[in-house]
Amino acid sequence: MPALEVHGLGYELPGRGRRDGGRGRALVQAVSFTVGAGETLVLLGRSGSGKTTTLKLINRLLEPTAGEVRVAGERAADLPATRLRRRIGYVIQEVGLFPHFTVERNVGLVPRLEGWPAARIAARVRELLALVGLDPEGFGRRYPHELSGGQRQRVGVARALAADPPLLLLDEPFGALDPITRVELQHEFQSLEGRLGKGMVFVTHDVREGLMLATRIGLMHEGRLAFLGTPQEFRESGHPEVRKFLEAA
Amino acid sequence: MSLWDFYARNSREVLGLVGQHVSLVAISTAIAIVIGVPLGVLLTRRPAWRGPVLGVANVFQTIPSLALFGFLIPLPFIGGIGATTAIVALIVYALLPIVRNTYTGIAGVDPAVRDAGRGMGMTDWELLTLVELPLGFSVLLAGVRVATVVGVGTATIAAAIGAGGLGVYIFRGVAMVNDTLILAGALPAALMALAADGLLGWAERRLAWRAR
Numbered sequence: 001m002p003a004l005e006v007h008g009l010g011y012e013l014p015g016r017g018r019r020d021g022g023r024g025r026a027l028v029q030a031v032s033f034t035v036g037a038g039e040t041l042v043l044l045g046r047s048g049s050g051k052t053t054t055l056k057l058i059n060r061l062l063e064p065t066a067g068e069v070r071v072a073g074e075r076a077a078d079l080p081a082t083r084l085r086r087r088i089g090y091v092i093q094e095v096g097l098f099p100h101f102t103v104e105r106n107v108g109l110v111p112r113l114e115g116w117p118a119a120r121i122a123a124r125v126r127e128l129l130a131l132v133g134l135d136p137e138g139f140g141r142r143y144p145h146e147l148s149g150g151q152r153q154r155v156g157v158a159r160a161l162a163a164d165p166p167l168l169l170l171d172e173p174f175g176a177l178d179p180i181t182r183v184e185l186q187h188e189f190q191s192l193e194g195r196l197g198k199g200m201v202f203v204t205h206d207v208r209e210g211l212m213l214a215t216r217i218g219l220m221h222e223g224r225l226a227f228l229g230t231p232q233e234f235r236e237s238g239h240p241e242v243r244k245f246l247e248a249a
Numbered sequence: 250m251s252l253w254d255f256y257a258r259n260s261r262e263v264l265g266l267v268g269q270h271v272s273l274v275a276i277s278t279a280i281a282i283v284i285g286v287p288l289g290v291l292l293t294r295r296p297a298w299r300g301p302v303l304g305v306a307n308v309f310q311t312i313p314s315l316a317l318f319g320f321l322i323p324l325p326f327i328g329g330i331g332a333t334t335a336i337v338a339l340i341v342y343a344l345l346p347i348v349r350n351t352y353t354g355i356a357g358v359d360p361a362v363r364d365a366g367r368g369m370g371m372t373d374w375e376l377l378t379l380v381e382l383p384l385g386f387s388v389l390l391a392g393v394r395v396a397t398v399v400g401v402g403t404a405t406i407a408a409a410i411g412a413g414g415l416g417v418y419i420f421r422g423v424a425m426v427n428d429t430l431i432l433a434g435a436l437p438a439a440l441m442a443l444a445a446d447g448l449l450g451w452a453e454r455r456l457a458w459r460a461r
Contacts, residue, residue, distance in 0.1 A: 059368060085370030096365025100383050110369055159369070 001073045003167045003199020004035040004058065010066030011050075011057055024065075027053045029223045031067070035199040037166065042210040043203045044245065045220030051203040054220070055169045058201065059088045072166045086110055089160030089168040089198075093175040095152045097144040103129070103155050104140040110163040128158040133188060150181035157189075161196070168200045174209065186212060207249040211235075219245065255433050267437055270414035273332065273407055274400045274445075277339030281396060285344050286389065289351025290377065299352065306345035314403050317341065318410045335404070335412035342403055343396035350392025354385025387457040394449035401442040405434065 009031040012024035028050045035041045043051045056062040058069055060081045069076040076084050097106050105112075107128055108121040116124075126136040132154040144152055153173055160168055174182045174189075190213055193200065204210050210217055210231075217234045219227040221241045227234065234242060256263055292299045312320070317338045321328045327337045358381050366376045382389075408416030418434030421427075 061364070061368060082370045082372050085368060087370075090365070090368035092361060092365060092368070094359075094361030094364075096359070096361040096363075096368075098362060098366070098380060099359075113369075113371065113375060156365075 002034045002036045002070075003039075003072060004033075004201065005070040006034070006054075006058065006067070007032050007069075008067035009054065009057055009064055009069065011053055011062060012065045027223055028057060029066075031220075031225045033218055033225065033228060035167070035201060037199055038194070038197040039215040040193055040200040040202055040213055042214035042217045043201060043220055044205065044207065044210045044217055046205060049220040050223040051205075051220050052171055053223075055171055055201060055203055058167075059085050059090060059169060086114060086163055087165045087167070089162075089165045091153075091156050091160045091168070091170045091173045093172040095144075095156040097152055097155060097159070099144050102141050102143060103134075103147070106144070106155055107158045107162055109159065114163060124162060125158075128161055129155075131161070131192070132158045134158070148181075149177050150185060153177065153185060157192075166198060168198050170200065170202045172204055173202075175204070175206075189213060207245050250429060252429055252432055252436070255429055263433070263437070266413060266415050266417055266434075267441075269332075269412075270401070270404055270416075270438065270441065273335055273339060273404045273412060273414050274397060274441075277336045277404075278343050278393065278397050278400055280336070281340045281343035281347055282393060284340070285347030285392075286351050288344075289348045289389075290355065290382075292348070292352045293355045293381075294373075303345070303349060303352075306348055309341045310345045314338065314342070314406050315409060318406060322410060330411040332407075332412040334410055335407035335414075339400050339403060339407070343400055346392040346395040346399070347389075348392075350395075351385070351389050354388030354392075355381045357388060358384045387453045390449060390453045390456065394446060394453065397445045397449060398442050401438060401445060405438050 009028060010026065011028040012026045014024050031050075031054055033041060043054060045051045053062060057064045058071075058076070060076060064077075071084065071087060098109070101109070104122075104125050107125045111121045111124060125140065129136040129139060134151065134154055139147070139151070139155075144155070147155065156173065160170075174185050177185065186209060193213065202210075202213055211234070214231050216228065216230055218225050219234075219239070219242055226241050227237055227239050229237065235246065237243075288302065292302060309317075318334065321334045321338055322330065328334050355377075362380060362384070363376065366380050371379065404412075404414050405416035405419055407414050408420050415434040415438045418430050419438075422430030422432075422434065
């Protein structure tokens with residue numbers, strides 16, 4: 001069963017009447033794709049092309065105005081939004097670690113919300129910190145402001161994985177890092193992808209990052225999925241927007 | 250008669266008035282917190298209400314305190330002569346800083362942190378109690394501090410409507426043109442305000458998360 005199925009997804013801002021004749025502005029239109037377990041779909045596109053909006057429609061931070069989303073076979077719209085989100089790991093560029101929580105508490109948050117026993121949370125946190133390359137002894141009790149940008153983003157990834165969700169959404173997770181740390185994390189992420197066997201949707205505007213991490217690439221253009229295919233097909237595509245991206249790289 | 254002689258001779262009365270003063274401020278500030286914090290939280294959930302609610306609170310703040318005490322006297326239940334009326338007036342003054350700072354404290358939480366919390370599946374209540382209130386707490390506490398310090402000062406005027414407190418000496422001193430008597434009321438009130446300011450300021454600094 002695919003980790004994520006998206007059919008005809010659309011999002012329209014409510015119309016203001018008068019000037020636009022009561023019709024809203026479409027930010028995302030007719031987007032469809034499927035992401036299997038162990039697959040990484042990279043959503044590539046310019047700023048404002050609808051990549052981030054698409055992610056937020058999947059975990060219902062925005063409510064879709066059209067189409068259907070299924071996570072591990074279940075219709076997202078049928079679940080309470082909070083339950084849906086606890087099954088989807090979410091990593092954002094700004095990381096958004098809770099500054100008043102230690103690394104341990106940050107990573108263990110969703111398990112705690114889900115009411116896991118303390119011993120199981122502690123074991124899971126240690127396992128995850130080790131997985132993302134942080135020593136649980138050295139980092140567990142630190143606060144986010146005591147970490148570097150790269151370390152913070154590792155904690156962000158560990159936190160997203162905490163409750164073992166079948167699906168991970170990543171919104172430019174390495175976008176705010178310095179170039180060296182960025183490449184380092186990209187390589188580590190690449191090796192993680194294979195081991196985790198989760199479905200992932202990875203948003204970026206960096207073609208090289210996209211080609212490196214993707215099983216398939218989706219190119220968003222003006223709210224639509226203009227291209228969807230393997231990195232190989234992407235390189236060979238004659239689509240004008242794809243060419244522009246490749247030339248810019 | 251010097252101030253110290255006065256205190257020495259009237260120590261029981263002085264302590265009684267200090268006690269009254271503290272309880273006027275403590276009760277009114279506590280009630281203002283119970284009303285003001287939820288109201289401030291509500292404003293973060295209903296942005297459209299922010300203007301009107303803060304506007305009304307602001308208007309109350311501009312009413313001279315003596316006039317407000319006067320306005321309240323003829324009202325049923327909350328009015329009349331005595332401590333109840335004074336406490337109602339003090340609550341009205343304490344509300345604005347508490348509501349405003351609760352709102353500001355929560356609104357000042359990094360949007361990325363709020364997004365992450367919601368994206369991880371926190372309910373609104375979990376987001377409020379685990380993230381927003383703890384992170385906004387020092388700002389909220391600054392509002393309580395302002396409310397308390399202002400309350401200590403305003404409570405001196407409560408004596409005008411028979412609510413007691415240190416204002417009793419001040420009004421008596423003014424009526425008798427007796428500086429010692431005025432000072433007998435003003436000095437402990439000032440010390441009380443400083444103590445409240447210092448204590449709550451210390452708590453505020455201790456609880457401020459260095460969020461970066």
